[in-house]
Amino acid sequence: MKTMSITILFWLLSMLLLSDKSQTSKTEVKCNSTAKNYSLIPANISKNVTILDLSYNQITLNITDTRVLQTYFLLSELYLVENKVTNLFNNSFSNLSNLEILNICRNSIHTIQQSAFTGLHKLKKLYLCQNKIVQLNPKTFLPLKNLILLNLHGNLISYFDVPQLFHLEFIILYGNPWNCSCSLLNLQNWLKTSNVTLENESITMCSYPDILKCYNIKTVPYKAECYSKFPSSITEDLHIPFQSISNSTFNNSLNNLTRNSGRSATLI
């Protein structure tokens, strides 16, 4: 009995070592086809490609591209910076289960369908900067169980619900027209209570209302009535318009902010 369990233990150990070896010996196969004026993702790249850079082309990431992408399932890094992507369709990357970095910055993405990121369960870094994203459904990020970094800088986002990303360490949100009405209170609480670092915090400013333009979204003080609304209902009730605040209520709400934040934090 004892010898058998020892044998099993050794077998397990050797399996572990073997799998570890295959992991480290996994070769990097790079294909760099930047600035080639491609309008489609080339289908003739080696299927063992792990790093693919197709930046500065004319790729739209339509259904034709999606089909080709599925064949490059060993990809760990995909760069599509400065192409012609306007939509991210459901299941666009569904076969890329090894992908860790996806960079689609500087396109014209305005729509991201809810299941666009399905299958990307190893993704660690997602760059969507400098696009035309107005709205994001927090459910879109659900498949990204291992996401560490999310870059959304330079879009048209004014409101963002708390993303359900438990391993996220860095988020980049500057250069968006943030509407610091009560509706952004949830995001602020999350930024304060989770372990996420808001990169470039000092330039992640409110655009609206005018009176709060000199504040960043993490430290902007909220009116007390925002807190009394919170957390009764996350999406509906919080969309109450922000009224301009007088000097004294401003200071009061600052006081109430610190007093209430402890309580709100436990409710997240």
Ligand SMILES: *[C@@H]1O[C@H](CO)[C@@H](O)[C@H](O)[C@H]1NC(C)=O
């Ligand atoms: C591809 O080549 C360009 C131009 O030489 C370079 O800037 C870029 O970093 C390369 N991409 C990768 C993934 O190495």
Ligand SMILES: *[C@@H]1O[C@H](CO)[C@@H](O)[C@H](O)[C@H]1NC(C)=O
């Ligand atoms: C790039 O491709 C488009 C067609 O997709 C063509 O009209 C254009 O002339 C090409 N530009 C260059 C610089 O080759």
Ligand SMILES: *[C@@H]1O[C@H](CO)[C@@H](O)[C@H](O)[C@H]1NC(C)=O
């Ligand atoms: C995808 O885009 C390319 C280039 O713009 C085009 O040639 C092709 O027909 C498109 N495919 C579909 C299915 O629309």
Ligand SMILES: *[C@@H]1O[C@H](CO)[C@@H](O)[C@H](O)[C@H]1NC(C)=O
């Ligand atoms: C793939 O095809 C394109 C033309 O569509 C060609 O320019 C390129 O050299 C080919 N690449 C490989 C790796 O064969």
Ligand SMILES: *[C@@H]1O[C@H](CO)[C@@H](O)[C@H](O)[C@H]1NC(C)=O
């Ligand atoms: C990748 O595949 C190509 C054929 O498509 C082959 O020539 C090359 O040796 C392979 N490279 C690795 C590292 O497996």
Ligand SMILES: *[C@@H]1O[C@H](CO)[C@@H](O)[C@H](O)[C@H]1NC(C)=O
């Ligand atoms: C999707 O990936 C699997 C391996 O994970 C591969 O066997 C299959 O051929 C890929 N699908 C396509 C359409 O290439």
Ligand SMILES: *[C@@H]1O[C@H](CO)[C@@H](O)[C@H](O)[C@H]1NC(C)=O
């Ligand atoms: C995309 O996926 C979502 C959820 O999986 C679904 O509700 C939606 O209808 C899909 N959109 C399209 C255009 O298929």
Ligand SMILES: *[C@@H]1O[C@H](CO)[C@@H](O)[C@H](O)[C@H]1NC(C)=O
């Ligand atoms: C933040 O990190 C600390 C230590 O790394 C951990 O104990 C704590 O649970 C984390 N908090 C959240 C909200 O993830």
Ligand SMILES: *[C@@H]1O[C@H](CO)[C@@H](O)[C@H](O)[C@H]1NC(C)=O
């Ligand atoms: C954002 O922060 C990074 C370091 O955290 C810095 O290198 C970069 O210059 C900053 N960007 C801007 C626009 O300030």
Ligand SMILES: *[C@@H]1O[C@H](CO)[C@@H](O)[C@H](O)[C@H]1NC(C)=O
């Ligand atoms: C601050 O909270 C106290 C009760 O805790 C409340 O009476 C007061 O009206 C609040 N201040 C503002 C500006 O809402």
Ligand SMILES: *[C@@H]1O[C@H](CO)[C@@H](O)[C@H](O)[C@H]1NC(C)=O
């Ligand atoms: C900001 O949000 C509030 C409440 O949701 C809304 O009433 C207001 O119109 C928004 N302002 C802008 C400029 O989007």
Ligand SMILES: *[C@@H]1O[C@H](CO)[C@@H](O)[C@H](O)[C@H]1NC(C)=O
């Ligand atoms: C409050 O009022 C004083 C004088 O009226 C002014 O100097 C100060 O900037 C105001 N503070 C805020 C936060 O509006």
